[in-house]
Amino acid sequence: MVNNIKSRVLSDQEVIEGIANGSTDELEYLYAAYFPMVFQLVTKNNGSEDDAKDIFQEAVIVLYDRVNSGDFVLSSKLKTFLYSVCRRLWLKRLNKNDRLSFNVQEHEEIVAVENDLLEYQLKEEQFLLMEQSLHLLGEPCQTIISDFYLRNLSMQEICEKFGYTNADNAKTQKYKCLQRLKKLFFG
Amino acid sequence: MFTTPEEVIFRLKYKNEMKKGIDFIEQADAYVRGSMNEEERRLFEEYCKENPSEASKYREHVLLLEKLNEYQNRIDFRSKLESIQSKLETPKIHKLSGSTGIVKLWKNYGYSALIAASVALVIVFSTLWMSGFYSDVKDNSSKYSALKRDMNRIVNNVNAQNKVISNISSNSEKAVAPSTFGGTGFALTSNGYIATNYHVINGADSIYVQNTKGVSFKTEVVYIDPTYDIAILEIVDPTFKEPAPLPYTFKKTESDLGQDVYTIGFPREEAVYGRGYLSSTTGFGGDTIAYQVSIPVNPGNSGGPVLDDSGNVIGVINGKQKEADGAAFAIKTSYLLKSVDAISKDALNRKMQINKTNLLKGLSRTAQIKKIQDFVYIVKVY
Numbered sequence: 326m327v328n329n330i331k332s333r334v335l336s337d338q339e340v341i342e343g344i345a346n347g348s349t350d351e352l353e354y355l356y357a358a359y360f361p362m363v364f365q366l367v368t369k370n371n372g373s374e375d376d377a378k379d380i381f382q383e384a385v386i387v388l389y390d391r392v393n394s395g396d397f398v399l400s401s402k403l404k405t406f407l408y409s410v411c412r413r414l415w416l417k418r419l420n421k422n423d424r425l426s427f428n429v430q431e432h433e434e435i436v437a438v439e440n441d442l443l444e445y446q447l448k449e450e451q452f453l454l455m456e457q458s459l460h461l462l463g464e465p466c467q468t469i470i471s472d473f474y475l476r477n478l479s480m481q482e483i484c485e486k487f488g489y490t491n492a493d494n495a496k497t498q499k500y501k502c503l504q505r506l507k508k509l510f511f512g
Numbered sequence: 513m514f515t516t517p518e519e520v521i522f523r524l525k526y527k528n529e530m531k532k533g534i535d536f537i538e539q540a541d542a543y544v545r546g547s548m549n550e551e552e553r554r555l556f557e558e559y560c561k562e563n564p565s566e567a568s569k570y571r572e573h574v575l576l577l578e579k580l581n582e583y584q585n586r587i588d589f590r591s592k593l594e595s596i597q598s599k600l601e602t603p604k605i606h607k608l609s610g611s612t613g614i615v616k617l618w619k620n621y622g623y624s625a626l627i628a629a630s631v632a633l634v635i636v637f638s639t640l641w642m643s644g645f646y647s648d649v650k651d652n653s654s655k656y657s658a659l660k661r662d663m664n665r666i667v668n669n670v671n672a673q674n675k676v677i678s679n680i681s682s683n684s685e686k687a688v689a690p691s692t693f694g695g696t697g698f699a700l701t702s703n704g705y706i707a708t709n710y711h712v713i714n715g716a717d718s719i720y721v722q723n724t725k726g727v728s729f730k731t732e733v734v735y736i737d738p739t740y741d742i743a744i745l746e747i748v749d750p751t752f753k754e755p756a757p758l759p760y761t762f763k764k765t766e767s768d769l770g771q772d773v774y775t776i777g778f779p780r781e782e783a784v785y786g787r788g789y790l791s792s793t794t795g796f797g798g799d800t801i802a803y804q805v806s807i808p809v810n811p812g813n814s815g816g817p818v819l820d821d822s823g824n825v826i827g828v829i830n831g832k833q834k835e836a837d838g839a840a841f842a843i844k845t846s847y848l849l850k851s852v853d854a855i856s857k858d859a860l861n862r863k864m865q866i867n868k869t870n871l872l873k874g875l876s877r878t879a880q881i882k883k884i885q886d887f888v889y890i891v892k893v894y
Contacts, residue, residue, distance in 0.1 A: 352592065352596055378597050386586070386593075389589060448582075451579060452586055455580065470580070473541075475584050500537055503537060503573075503576075507572065
């Protein structure tokens with residue numbers, strides 16, 4: 326199945342639909358079809374293979390976010406979109422690290438992706454905040470919160486897992502954890 | 513454990529607050545999870561409607577859960593990508609990068625493309641050769657000569673003469689280092705901007721201009737235009753003083769065939785006057801940027817002004833045809849002015865304003881020349 330999908334050329338629309346449905350095949354196709362281009366871009370401009378993987382991962386996430394935002398219309402070829410995003414991200418990273426300037430000969434078409442990146446960056450900032458908040462929350466709060474809200478366990482199950490003597494104690498604990506997380510996240 | 517009644521009340525109140533909070537969150541969670549029945553849902557919604565502060569608490573709760581879920585999704589998605597990435601291998605990447613669009617195209621059609629290209633080349637050049645293009649080019653360039661005065665030839669003669677002189681008397685004077693090339697230039701403005709030909713100053717180390725009184729000034733190039741064969745110099749010598757205002761003006765429009773014209777130039781160390789008429793409105797080989805004038809010119813005349821009867825500069829001498837006598841060429845003034853326009857005025861030390869007042873109109877030719885002389889320079893290139 327995987328080999329099958331990789332061996333044929335998918336249209337941009339097929340790939341986007343696949344990504345929107347959370348399919349792994351289309352993601353694999355994306356890597357197979359476009360990662361080499363980005364690998365070349367990054368490694369020819371003072372980057373390593375790992376840098377290229379990082380950059381490409383970011384770009385796929387940007388695409389994923391855009392596709393899931395609902396109002397996404399691909400205004401160029403998917404290849405051009407990914408290349409433009411990667412180029413922008415890599416330029417930014419080079420600038421940040423004060424590394425040698427970017428002087429790739431542009432063989433590829435570029436489209437403006439500033440707005441797409443802006444959305445992505447806002448999201449990333451929120452995720453970072455959430456990560457820090459959860460970290461500060463510590464145990465057992467972190468596990469209680471994710472067990473209940475992410476893994477959808479019942480209070481009964483949580484009660485047994487953590488060895489609370491009665492459900493009320495577990496409820497109180499969960500409530501306290503939640504209040505702290507709110508405070509940490511919303512500030 | 514509780515010391516004062518106030519404290520007891522506070523603790524109780526706090527406990528009640530918390531109990532209320534716990535209950536509310538429990539309800540909200542049930543509402544979000546959809547584990548409420550119709551009746552309970554309706555009651556919860558009504559409760560929120562009636563208590564705006566509770567409603568906002570609910571919204572905050574839902575937002576937090578949303579962010580928490582997004583965060584978790586992002587982590588899951590990243591780990592999915594990581595696992596895809598870990599399957600990629602560098603050598604495979606190289607192989608893949610070799611089979612992208614253009615490379616694939618090259619692999620498939622490379623040889624055909626090479627053959628097609630070489631056939632095209634052969635056809636192009638053989639056609640050009642057969643149509644006599646190359647022989648024409650060769651002929652043309654040998655017929656045309658730029659009128660830069662090559663001093664080396666003259667210098668050699670002078671050296672030979674010096675040798676003879678030094679044989680006669682041993683305390684002969686040492687000649688001043690002679691310039692290697694020369695041409696003519698004329699004032700573009702009275703404050704030290706000078707126009708000449710690009711080919712006169714091309715490849716120069718340093719450029720001096722010398723007026724008819726024999727005084728030299730150091731200059732610097734401020735603009736060149738190889739296409740129109742125009743160069744503009746600026747006198748940078750501190751000893752330079754503005755002579756009188758510029759007597760001549762510049763004619764922007766095309767001049768007419770048969771117009772009487774004259775030039776002053778320096779084919780030798782003295783100013784030489786030459787007169788004639790405008791014999792064609794195009795230059796060598798139909799070149800529209802130049803006129804043909806029938807003035808006898810010699811090497812060294814290059815860069816000299818061509819003036820009409822009423823003292824307008826209509827062109828700049830820049831070359832002649834080798835085989836035809838009296839066929840000289842002059843760049844039209846409009847192209848000179850184009851170059852002036854192209855100079856970034858901010859970069860200049862002095863103001864470059866083109867003169868609009870003609871002081872020569874109605875004067876006799878000799879009176880005109882007397883006035884112009886001070887503004888024509890020998891351009892010496894070292």
